Amino acid sequence: MMSAIARSGRRMPVAPFLFLLRFVCVSAWVLLGLATELVVFPALSRRRRRQIVGAWSRGLLWLCGVRVRRLGEPVKRGAVLWVANHVSWVDIFVLNGVRTTSFVAKSDIRRWPVIGLLVAWAGTLFIDRRSRHAVRTAGRQMRTCFERGEAVGLFPEGTTTDGADVLPFHAGLFDAAVRAGVPTQPVALRFLKRGRRAPELAFVGEQTLVANLWFLLGARGVTVECIFLAPIPAQDxxxxxxxxxxxxxAIRAAVRGE
Structure with a gap:
């Protein structure tokens, strides 16, 4: 573990015991989630499964020591496309804790150790960008979710950043919301540690998952500001x-505090 942290090139946290305690609790919570998916989910309705995923996501964040500060008013009912900047693997669970959401993510994430299983369990729609028809296939899946009155989440930067700014958006998957006539709500995510911006918490670059967990689980005072901005009606x-x-x-202005 220490070599992985050293390769990250970042400063190590000062609470190794806190990391160990949280790591044990999070590991147990993850195993409980996977067991629930395998044993309990087959007997439950889709609505009940989504309720459990939302509650489990809030529990995961609590065990990780991550406080979520919600600003603005999220669209809590009916079909909506939530569009957010992407900073960390926890982004999915931050938004799921507000409203259970089907996220569109690159298929590579499915192969991440443990995290891939969790985001798949959370209802992620995976897109294989090597396929010529990837956007079209993902669009059909999104429209199915919209027809059920559900929320779909999208990270249109296509990768994570350190959270200081927002990369250009890939516009292809926005077409699903336009065609379905559903509103798009921009969401800005800002990671803070003791009230200050914390780029060291981002899961970005060549950093390993082990190193990122070290920084996150060993830190105190971590807050994710989840800023829900004004929805954009499809007709606008x-x-x-x-x-x-x-x-x-809208997201860039909120991320940069403009």
Whole structure:
């Protein structure tokens, strides 16, 4: 573990005992979640499964020592596309804790140790970017979720960042919301440690999952600000490029505190 942390090139936290305590608790919580998926979920309705995923996500964040500060008003009912900047693997669980959401994510995430299983369990829609029809297939899956009145989550940067700024958005998957006529709500995520921006908590670059867990689970005073911005009605941005541009501008301004 120490070599993995050293390779990350970041400063180590000062609470190794706290890391160990949280790691044991989180590991047990993860095993409970996987067991629930295998044993309990087959007998439950989709609605009940989604309720459990939401509660489990809130529990995971609590055990990780992550406090979520919600700002703004999320769309809690009916179909909606939540569009957010991407900082860490915990982003999915932060948003799931507010409203259980089906996320669109690159298929590589499915192969991540443990995390891949968890995000799959949380209802993630995986997209294989090597496929010519990837966007079309993902769009169909998104429209199915919209028809059920569900929320779909999208990280249109296509990768994680340190959270200081927002990369350009890929506009392709915005088309599903335009075609379905559902609103798009921009969401800005900001990671703080003791009230200050904390780029060291981002899961970015060549950092390993082990190193990221070390920084996250060994830290005190971690807060994720989850800022829900004004929804954009489908009729206000009938072209996917315009919708992506407006969502990007809103999130970037909130992330940068403008």
């Amino acid at each position: 941005a009938p072209v996917r490029g315009e919708l992506a541009r407006r969502a990007h501008a």
